[in-house]
Amino acid sequence: MTRLSKSSIRLKGDAMVKMKDMPKYHEATAEVDVSEFRKIIQNRRSVRSFDGTPVPEKVMHECLDWALLAPNSSNLQPWEFVWVRSADKKKQLADVCLGQSAATTATEMVVCIARIDLWHQISKDILAHYEKLPVAVPKSATDYYKKIVPYVYGQDFLGILGLAKTIVSSIVGLNRPVPREPFSRSALITWATKTCALACENFMLGMTAHGFDTCAMEGFDSKRLKKLLGLNRGAIPVMVISCGKRTDGGVYGPRLRMPRERFVREI
Numbered sequence: 001m002t003r004l005s006k007s008s009i010r011l012k013g014d015a016m017v018k019m020k021d022m023p024k025y026h027e028a029t030a031e032v033d034v035s036e037f038r039k040i041i042q043n044r045r046s047v048r049s050f051d052g053t054p055v056p057e058k059v060m061h062e063c064l065d066w067a068l069l070a071p072n073s074s075n076l077q078p079w080e081f082v083w084v085r086s087a088d089k090k091k092q093l094a095d096v097c098l099g100q101s102a103a104t105t106a107t108e109m110v111v112c113i114a115r116i117d118l119w120h121q122i123s124k125d126i127l128a129h130y131e132k133l134p135v136a137v138p139k140s141a142t143d144y145y146k147k148i149v150p151y152v153y154g155q156d157f158l159g160i161l162g163l164a165k166t167i168v169s170s171i172v173g174l175n176r177p178v179p180r181e182p183f184s185r186s187a188l189i190t191w192a193t194k195t196c197a198l199a200c201e202n203f204m205l206g207m208t209a210h211g212f213d214t215c216a217m218e219g220f221d222s223k224r225l226k227k228l229l230g231l232n233r234g235a236i237p238v239m240v241i242s243c244g245k246r247t248d249g250g251v252y253g254p255r256l257r258m259p260r261e262r263f264v265r266e267i
């Protein structure tokens with residue numbers, strides 16, 4: 001049961017400050033040719049017509065693995081990726097995607113799902129992992145998963161807990177910064193969707209790096225999609241990604257973006 005208290009809110013800050021307690025860890029980084037990355041970014045376009053070239057299984061698996069390496073909130077990994085492989089299910093999925101050509105011509109399709117119902121188990125799994133480590137994990141880190149995570153992400157059916165947390169945050173937040181989300185089901189959906197979308201981008205850039213194309217689609221009937229995949233209430237489809245090789249004309253036109261000044265601010 002989640003306890004509401006000022007100290008549990010304060011702990012979030014404490015957990016961050018105590019990062020200095022973490023044992024020093026060094027990870028080697030590989031050298032990157034930035035021009036290759038630039039090409040990947042430029043080459044990725046939304047493709048609406050695929051030519052049927054098979055995407056090797058190895059490529060699909062690697063891109064799915066890359067998706068799972070995306071940064072994610074509190075490392076709680078609130079996502080799921082369903083690679084729809086059976087011909088029958090693919091056809092049904094294309095229908096659910098409103099019969100759009102990016103879906104009907106796709107060689108492979110992956111349904112990307114935000115999971116708001118996994119954080120509790122993952123949190124426990126992280127703590128279990130910490131216990132098995134040969135070095136002691138600082139208390140602030142274990143406290144994060146034992147106390148902060150249940151406090152911030154815990155919800156009750158009627159949303160009363162969320163309301164109480166909102167009130168506590170509003171009062172405590174008068175004097176200092178406090179976490180204010182996600183204290184409702186919809187905020188939790190936003191929370192998991194953010195993380196899931198980052199993984200989607202990893203997946204799509206990975207496909208581009210392998211010389212394949214993708215189209216992210218949110219044009220689908222979410223109710224039918226949930227039924228097709230047998231998803232529960234805690235699983236929220238974020239996008240379907242179709243994959244394959246573009247036909248000539250599979251990209252509808254030159255990339256269009258509004259001027260950068262409209263979106264990028266420096267303060």
Ligand SMILES: Cc1cc2nc3c(=O)[nH]c(=O)nc-3n(C[C@H](O)[C@H](O)[C@H](O)COP(=O)(O)O)c2cc1C
Nearest residue numbers: 044045046048100102215216217218219220239255
């Ligand atoms: C979340 C999301 C949903 C999208 N849904 C669709 C879709 O249902 N159908 C489609 O043809 N394109 C869809 N797109 C592709 C966008 O239309 C496309 O990314 C945008 O026009 C920019 O073009 P570009 O990706 O080639 O740069 C979607 C993209 C995103 C990120």
